[in-house]
Every structure is written in structure tokens, then in C-alpha cells.
Amino acid sequence: MMNKLIFGRFIPGDSLIHRLDPRAKLVASFYFIGIIFLANNWQSYLFLAVFTMVAVLLSKINLTFFLKGVRPLIWLIIFTVALQVLFTQGGTLYWSWGVFSLSSYGIQNGLFIFCRFVLIIFMSTLLTLTTPPLSMSDAIESLLNPLKKLHLPVHEIALMLSIALRFVPTLMDETEKIMNAQRARGVDFSDGNLIQKVKAIVPLLIPLFVSSFNRAEDLATAMEARGYRGGEGRSKYRKLQWSARDTSIISVFAVATIILLFLRS
Incomplete structure (x- = not known):
């Protein structure tokens, strides 16, 4: 079943992403999900894709694990993209039948939705693959304290x-x-x-x-x-320690936001 579901699994490692404080990874993941909605053209989505791939490479986890994480949700993604393509109007109209239509604007939005889904799944999978469940619980408790x-x-x-x-x-x-x-x-x-x-x-x-x-x-x-x-x-056996490395990661996401705003059309 490992081949069908990756979300929720933890893969031990000693990469930069593994060594980050779980609170930093949790905040960064939710922050990424938030800023991805700022992307509205192919330049901004390309930047986010490169940003995500760099994070995946830093984790030293094989890319196939992330692709397997997308597989269980592929039909949901295809269904959402199809709705976006068939019900969005604008730009050059290629085909129309009743309430359904196929336009350049609809195809573009469908591709953007597909990229958005995949990037969110990649970043969420990165969080769970590099963070033990107990550390995740400690991070959530600390942030909600x-x-x-x-x-x-x-x-x-x-x-x-x-x-x-x-x-x-x-x-x-x-x-x-x-x-x-x-x-x-x-x-x-x-x-x-x-x-x-x-x-x-x-x-x-x-x-x-x-x-x-x-x-x-x-x-x-x-x-x-x-x-x-x-x-x-x-009392707690595991104590979370925020380091300068964690602050640097949050700063990288802040810089990514500025670049993203610059790339927006």
C-alpha cells in the first residue's frame, strides 16, 4: 500500500528539511498554501514549481515518493480541472454546446488549477515525509498554545x-x-x-x-x-528548539512572496 498512499508516512533522514523545527515546517507549509493563490500567470507558477522542486531536492527524498502522493488524488484533480475548463468562458472560443464551452481562458485556468493542486500536494507530502507524527503533534500544540x-x-x-x-x-x-x-x-x-x-x-x-x-x-x-x-x-521528553536556521527558512518564504508579487500580471 506504500505505493498507493504516501501522505502520513514519515521517512527518516538527516537532510536540512528533516532538521528544521516542526513548527517552522508547519508554518512554512500553510504559508505556501496561502501564497500559491497569488500566482496568476505561467511565470509565477513556474517560479513556485522551481521553489517546490528545490525544497524536494533539499529533503533528499526520491521524487517518486511525491509522485505517488499525487496518484490517489489524480481523479479529483482531473474532475476539478474538467469543471474549470468546461464552465469558464473568456478569450478565444473553440467549442460550445449548451452550458459547456471550451475557451482559451478556460484551458489556461484549468492548467493553473492542476499546477496548484500538484504543488500543494507536493508541499504537504514534504511536510509529512520529513516530520515524525509526534513532532507534528508537539508543533501544533505549541502553535495553538x-x-x-x-x-x-x-x-x-x-x-x-x-x-x-x-x-x-x-x-x-x-x-x-x-x-x-x-x-x-x-x-x-x-x-x-x-x-x-x-x-x-x-x-x-x-x-x-x-x-x-x-x-x-x-x-x-x-x-x-x-x-x-x-x-x-x-512534562515533555521532546523539547522544540527554534534556531536561526528556522528563521532563515521563514525569511526565504517571505522573499519568495515578494518575487511572486513582482511576477504577477
Whole structure:
């Protein structure tokens, strides 16, 4: 299942990206998702693509891992791009039929949407591949720490996000095992029309839900057996340390924003 889902996996390493403070990587990732909407021409998207590829190269992780991260969402991306192409009007009109049309402006926007999706997935995948789930939880808790004054359960929220992120690949592996077992019993998930395919998934969902609830109950029991009582008054084995390297990375993103604004049409 590693070939089908990369999001949520952590690959140990000693690259510059791996050594960054998880808070810096988390802030940089969300900041990148924000500034990508500033791009509105091929020059700005080309700059963002080069910027992303440099980050991927600095992580020393094979590019195929990132391409595999795009694969599970490719149909969603194609569907979104198709809607953008067929329902956007402007520029030279090549084809029209009812509410559908194919124009130069629609094709351009479709390509931009495709690039936007891929770059966001690449940057999100880079975050999870280079950051352990526990460090991600610590980073989220640290960034949300000011909200404790509003009596928000910051530690519990960070813990839930970390557990959810950690168990995404585990549940996908479980899904693969159940699908193989169903195939051995004669179930064909790829044959038939859309309704028949949906019906074939039902025998897959029921054991998956049962397995998920059992796994959640086992996890809760294990946490209680180890004396877990929430984050109040707990000391930390892992302490986050913000360094000049992390500040430099945030500064690089700020400079990238200025360049992006300059490249905008």
C-alpha cells in the first residue's frame, strides 16, 4: 500500500528539511498554501514549481515518493480541472454546446488549477515525509498554545490530529488487506457500472469500520494503562528548539512572496 498512499508516512533522514523545527515546517507549509493563490500567470507558477522542486531536492527524498502522493488524488484533480475548463468562458472560443464551452481562458485556468493542486500536494507530502507524527503533534500544540487562555483544549486537539495523521496509512493498509480477502472470495471491485462498484464497496466498509473501532478501543485502553490523563501538568521528553536556521527558512518564504508579487500580471 506504500505505493498507493504516501501522505502520513514519515521517512527518516538527516537532510536540512528533516532538521528544521516542526513548527517552522508547519508554518512554512500553510504559508505556501496561502501564497500559491497569488500566482496568476505561467511565470509565477513556474517560479513556485522551481521553489517546490528545490525544497524536494533539499529533503533528499526520491521524487517518486511525491509522485505517488499525487496518484490517489489524480481523479479529483482531473474532475476539478474538467469543471474549470468546461464552465469558464473568456478569450478565444473553440467549442460550445449548451452550458459547456471550451475557451482559451478556460484551458489556461484549468492548467493553473492542476499546477496548484500538484504543488500543494507536493508541499504537504514534504511536510509529512520529513516530520515524525509526534513532532507534528508537539508543533501544533505549541502553535495553538495562546488559545489556552480561551480555555481551548489545545493538547487534546493536537493529540487527535496527530493520531488521525498517524493512522491514515495504517487504515489504508487495513483496507488493502480486506480488499485482497474479498478478491479471494470472488469480489471484483473493477467490474460493472458505477452502481455495481458502489455495491461492491459495501462489504469492504463494514469490516473496515469494525476494525477501526476495535483499534481505537485498543489505543484508548493502552493510553489509560500508561496513566494518560491529558496535557495539564505533563512534562515533555521532546523539547522544540527554534534556531536561526528556522528563521532563515521563514525569511526565504517571505522573499519568495515578494518575487511572486513582482511576477504577477
